[in-house]
Amino acid sequence: MSNHVxxxxxxxxxxxxxxxxxxxxxRWLALFPGSISDRDDPAYVERATLALLGNAERLxxxxxxxGSISWFMRALNEPIARMANREDDCTGRFWEGRFKCQALLDEQAVLSCMAYVDLNPVRAGMCETLRDAEHxxxxxxxxxxxxAIAKALGKGKQEEALKPVAGLDVDTLSDLTESSYIELVRWTGLQAHPDKRGKLSATEEMPPESLWSVAKHPAEWMERVQGxxxxxxRAIGSAxxxxxxxxxxxxxxxxxxSGEFALTKLREQPLLCHRSLTACWTSR
Structure with a gap:
């Protein structure tokens, strides 16, 4: 985004x-080479490695x-701040304050937060299609x-499983595929109030099949993403x-x-089979 990530x-x-x-x-020297001026010189890198190996406290x-989120954010934010200061020809603080962090406690929390982040440019009115949502x-x-489709055209390419957050097992994110996740994010972006910005350009339509693998009701999913x-x-997840x-x-x-308990009550309401939900959903 223009002023945050x-x-x-x-x-x-x-x-x-x-x-x-x-x-x-x-691993450390690959990320922070320090005084190593020539990473392509194995002897130079080996000397730096041996120097670290001889310092147990430093290791x-x-x-x-x-393994620290705080250090990751430092490594992410500092180069951005330096770049911005060079562009503006100024010095001093660039970021307003310390980052905020919320723990994602379950699969639904991970997916809803992924969708929330992917729709950030849409909500800000910076674009109207997912393909134009930079970064x-x-x-x-x-x-x-x-x-992938272009390469496998006519070869019967099997649908790929959803690539998850780095480090997570694919099995932890339901049975979503790449295309079903994209469709879920696209549909989610259509649900903003028509009088507000941050809505993808398209006509109203039924929830995609993939929604039912991550929520029991469309309102439950939207409440989690928008909220x-x-x-x-401090954390996001079920009650x-x-x-x-x-x-x-x-x-x-x-x-x-409290909000999660309210969603639990919503799930307890009788629902028609989602394959015949047209009357229920379009009448809202």
Whole structure:
């Protein structure tokens, strides 16, 4: 976006402590080469690696940083700030404050947050189609799918499973395919109030089949996506997962629990089979 970024990340602070010292040193130098002026010189890189291997305290700090969201955000934000300051010919702080972080506690939370981030440019009125939504994963998925179809045209190419957030197993994101996720995001972008900006250009239509694998009701899905930042605070997920997180943090309640209980009541309402939902949905 013009003044901020949204990212869906997988945090894994434990794995770096399972790597060998050499693997930690090599990964760190690949990200932060420091004084290494010639990465193509194996002897130069090896000397820098051996220097790190001889410093156990430094390796412990590096392990912590390689699994830290805070350090990731530092590594992401600092180059952007330097670039912006060069463009504006100025110095000083670029980002207004520290980043905000919400834990995604279950599969539905991950998917709804992915859709929320992919629709950011639409909500801001920066574009009217997903293909014009720059710097989003859904645009990359569209371009990747188009390229794959072009290559496999006439070869009976099998539909690819949804590529998940880096590090997550494909099985954790329902049975969605790349195309079904794109269709779900597109439909979600059509649901904004017609008098408000942030709505994709298209006519009203039925929810896609993929919605029923991530929610029991269209309103449940929309409530989660549209309320990603406003309805939750420290974590996003079902009422049960939010309460478990509250216990883990030593709290008695978490923002979002009441809304999730309301969605539970919505799910308990009798619904027609989703294949014959036309009357119910189009009359809203």
């Amino acid at each position: 949204h990212a869906v990340l997988r945090s894994d602070p434990v794995t770096p402590w399972q790597w060998t010292d050499r693997e930690v040193a090599e 412990d700090v590096i392990r912590q940083r390689l 989003t994963s859904v645009r990359y998925r569209l371009e990747s799918a188009q390229s 990603t930042e406003s309805n939750y605070y 049960e997962s939010l309460m478990l997180k509250a216990v883990e943090l030593g709290q008695r309640w978490m923002k979002g629990v």
